[in-house]
Amino acid sequence: MPDYRWPDSEDRSLIGKRVPRVDSPLKVSGKAKYTYDVKRPEILFGKVLRCPYAHAKILSIDIRAAERMPGVKAVHVIQGPGSIIHWAGDDVAAVAAVDEVTAEEAIRAIEVKYQRLPHLVNDAEPPTDSDLARLPLGVDDINEMLDKGVPADELIRQIQREGVTARVSENELDELQTIGVNHAVLDAIRGAFVHPSGEVRRANYRKDPVQIQGEPEQAFAAADFIAEGLYGASAIAHCCLESHGSISEWTDRNHLLVHMSTQNVSGIAGQMAAPLRVPAANIRVHQDHVGGGFGSKFGPDRWGIAAAELSRKAGGRPVRIMLERDAELKVAGARPSAYARVKVGAKKDGTLLAWHSESWGTAGPGAGAMPPIPYVFDIPHQRLEYTAIRNHVGPARPWRGSNHSQAAVITMCALDDLAAKLKMDPLDFFLKNLALTGPMQDVYREEVEIAASLMEWKSKWRPWPKSGVSGVVRGVGFSIHTGGGRGHASDCDLSIHPDGSVEIKVATQDIGTGTRTIILMVAADTLGVPMESIALHIGDTLYPPSGGSGGSTTPGGVSASTRRAAVDARDALFARVASALSAQPEELESVNGTIRVKTDPQRWLSWQEACSKLGAISLNMRGRNPNRNTPPDLTGSGVGGVTMAEVEVDADTGVVRARKMVAVQDCGLILNRKLAESSCYGGLIMGISYALFEEKIMDRTSGQMLNPNMEFYRLAGFNDIPELVVHLMTGGKYDERGVIGIGEPPVISPGAAISNAVANAIGVRVPFLPLTPDRVLTALDSREQLLEKQPGA
Amino acid sequence: MGNQYPKRGDLSRDASSRGGESEDSSGVSRREFLKISGASAAAPLLAGSLLAGSLAGESLVSESLVCGSTILAAGEVVPVYGPGPLPMEFSINGKEYKANLEPRVTLLDALRDQFDLTGAKRVCDRGECGACTVLVDNRTVYACSLLAIEAQGRQILTVESLMQRSALHPIQQAFVDHDASQCGFCTPGFVVACKAVLDKNPKPTVDDIRRGLSGNFCRCGTYHGIQQAMAQLALTQKT
Ligand code: FES
């Protein structure tokens, strides 16, 4: 049985070390070729006509004038008459021409008639009762509510209020009865108003069934202290520096070659096949480097399909569509907004009892789901209400850490407000309730203590100021987070050639995750050869498939499949050379470019000599993750992390500056310390960016994004970065958990930590991120009123 | 020396002026340029007070340019270039390059599309992000905001010039050592901006560094690595 386990720490030559990123030299020298840099012979440039309205129906499109323009090689209608546009900037038609300027001119020659429809782009206001959908319930909805444990009286109320979509048959009712639904509910269903079909309208707001855990009402009644507040985070853009886009060309009538900027090399062909009416096997996707994805580059997107269609119409000539910056910010994805009114109660000693949230949000037509609140802390008694909003802000896409950063803002800020009300140091308050974090509580305890000492928390923390503040004031705050990070499915081919060269092929991608570096480290460590001697090929569907880089799944996935392939290849090589060393294969080891007998290192062959014994045929092994037939599981899931922030707030101007940030993070077995740390530094920096600056600002009247450029869609810059301290948890009990990705976790907590630090500095909560000067000043202004309303505060 | 270039003229921009159109309009920013030329739609490009005038004596517009006609603008007779392609010559990384380009082509597009120098990236294409940073006569310039026609007769240095054969430039090595690139798309711009800071002062203060790099953005969050790289460089540089 091959031994795939990760080597013990003393046997690791590379794993866990600070190895420089292998593709850094290409990147710093400008030699790395990104999709945007790819040149293809006879290339045509595509531009997309975008709808100026946030919500509209396309009545007609006339492309004749564009088609006739000199230099225009193809025009393609992306959304034809009858299509409904759901956000401003959505793709309507595309043109391919000999140069960009001609394509732009042609776009302007296309005539489209729209019927404007009402739009909704502002979602920060809580939905009013009249906004709430009166949508009849289907059997599925009722089942879902039952699954979620919605209490009978609530269920009955909703059925009576909303009605049902169709008469529920006695058979269905019997079924419900057998699963234990009580008579009152069944009667309510029987007696419910049945909506005539066609009357169902699509509303912007839809209230989810209420979720209840424990007995929140009683628990609030028993609480000594209750804090109430409003929290949230706006929709933000991904703003990848390399915009979305691709170059498509038909190498013959049935075969497509696509260069695409993507975080999902292996997943693109399958998504292009149906719309292009061509087998996925005939689509080759290639990418060497990608300038950022952050959750927004998993699909080919409509403009990617359009590029392929244009190429087909242009006789197969390569067609490039790379989004302009404004389009990148408007249409290439948005992190859903999330807002909540939260009430949270505790006993005098700080013991958390009850949570009630009414939350709402989203960033697109798909409505979206409630962020995982309350986050990390499983508060015993909960009442969760969520209203999904369909709006016209843009397409919602996961943004580094999915919904976790919003959940952290809502939860950790509400808890922080409660701690302030209890006049407790939030550190003590969190520690008091740590048991509610479940199995990770010891990790959190250890991390919080380390973070506190790195931040010098005890000497910096002061209770919220009581009276008005002025001038520059300081505060500290923190937040904790979790994350998955289990390795995704990944296949890896590893070949050892008779000349001693080693080759690895995986259709993965390196989006800044250090994918290349990790694969080479694992293979080199396992084979005992230098990393430089291995030729690594990634980023092409010619190679074995590997998952998309999202959810922090890449390090676990590729390291596990590489380890398995390398162990199998090494063992096969041992089997071939054992006799030459007069030993059994199990007695051999490969170290420092040699194959030698473990117990008698004097008996050895150089790597080259050993490989020459392969004869003419190379060894090839495929490693797979997951592989349940051959344990162990090399990857794990579930990390804990803590972020602490110290900020400075100018109470006169409302400007917030981060002064110091501390991140303490665990990620199981660390493959490359340097890269893991970079991930944390990057997370802190992106966190400062969305905490203080980033927001898709939408114009109510036109429905357009007002800041689709890098001047007003502000990213944190060099000047905004304070002292950053990163500490990674390592050693035995962390290593044992296997490899876990941490691309996402470090970015989750900074928003909440910074918000808490600002509240600590100025004595009042600024409800929504980003914490822009206007929001800070508004909060300061409302402070006096707030104090009047809540004399206990 | 005046502030000839749009943006970044003297590296004195800070966060508050980041990305803003240069107030000093002695240089021609592309946005300004297009605004004006756009007023007459597809009419020939005016090269009046914009080029010949304010940049007089700077021989930016090479003598060899084909100048079809003249036009009276702001009371002066000025030459008109374009709208068709004109032969242009550039000195890039110490080598001579020639191309026929329309006058509206930016230096960035010329570098990337004509000469396959793709180190400088097109990100915002309007002087807001720094990904296209190159050196023109040893000063940082947003290549997206300078017309190629204006870059003639100047010494253009791109990130590709820094490596000596296969050896990384010390700045590049420091970036590698401190893991100052993740996706790497902003990296070439930062490397060039760092070179400008160090060329000006081999032992830059923290403030010099902040000011010099405030015109470049990174989405992945590599500022910390860049900071460390610059700190190391400042230590090892000879004054
Ligand atoms: S500043 Fe030139 S591309 Fe952004």
Ligand code: FES
């Ligand atoms: S490294 Fe990705 S944008 Fe800077």
